[in-house]
Amino acid sequence: MAGLVDTRLLGRPNKYSGNRDEFPTFKYQLISYLGAIDPGLASAVTTAASHGTVITLTEMGDDNKQYAATTGYILSQLLGGSALTLVMNCEQGNGLEQWRRLCMREDAATSSNKVTQLQLLVNSEFSGKWETYVEELTKFLLDVKRCQGKLSEMISDTLIQAMIKKNTPEPLRTQVMMQTFTSYQTLRETCES
Numbered sequence: 261m262a263g264l265v266d267t268r269l270l271g272r273p274n275k276y277s278g279n280r281d282e283f284p285t286f287k288y289q290l291i292s293y294l295g296a297i298d299p300g301l302a303s304a305v306t307t308a309a310s311h312g313t314v315i316t317l318t319e320m321g322d323d324n325k326q327y328a329a330t331t332g333y334i335l336s337q338l339l340g341g342s343a344l345t346l347v348m349n350c351e352q353g354n355g356l357e358q359w360r361r362l363c364m365r366e367d368a369a370t371s372s373n374k375v376t377q378l379q380l381l382v383n384s385e386f387s388g389k390w391e392t393y394v395e396e397l398t399k400f401l402l403d404v405k406r407c408q409g410k411l412s413e414m415i416s417d418t419l420i421q422a423m424i425k426k427n428t429p430e431p432l433r434t435q436v437m438m439q440t441f442t443s444y445q446t447l448r449e450t451c452e453s
Contacts, residue, residue: 277341283366308356309363315356331355386427420444
């Protein structure tokens, strides 16, 4: 089935230089692009992304060696910055391992990135000024929803409440610290009123 589409007529995915917010779009476009070239190539890349250990050329059959070489050529043209540096430090000609390492580093669905995303959220700090508090609270809660979407799991309501309380300006902070709220939404309403 290889060669179903003339790649000269097919638009290439945009370059990716290491901005994690752009990785999900890049990943989707790249896998779609590879699938248009050869469905087996897209399947090999998808499988490689979730492979738990290093993928070496010596353990591959001929088909996968060809997929690895093709993926490596394509990645070399579509990556820049820290993303390109990462794949350049992989086994030469092994695009499947290059893709696996890139996904491990960039994809929010991997466990190390889940921890990083959660750490960024937990370490959120507001300015402490009433003038910007409601805006900062709204942005924070949008970040919570975005993070939950990326992590594919819910962040506990108690943890969200603790982060809101920590960032509430005085004198309201002292008041909300001593109160119990049924949900972070109830706490939000109290803080905004």
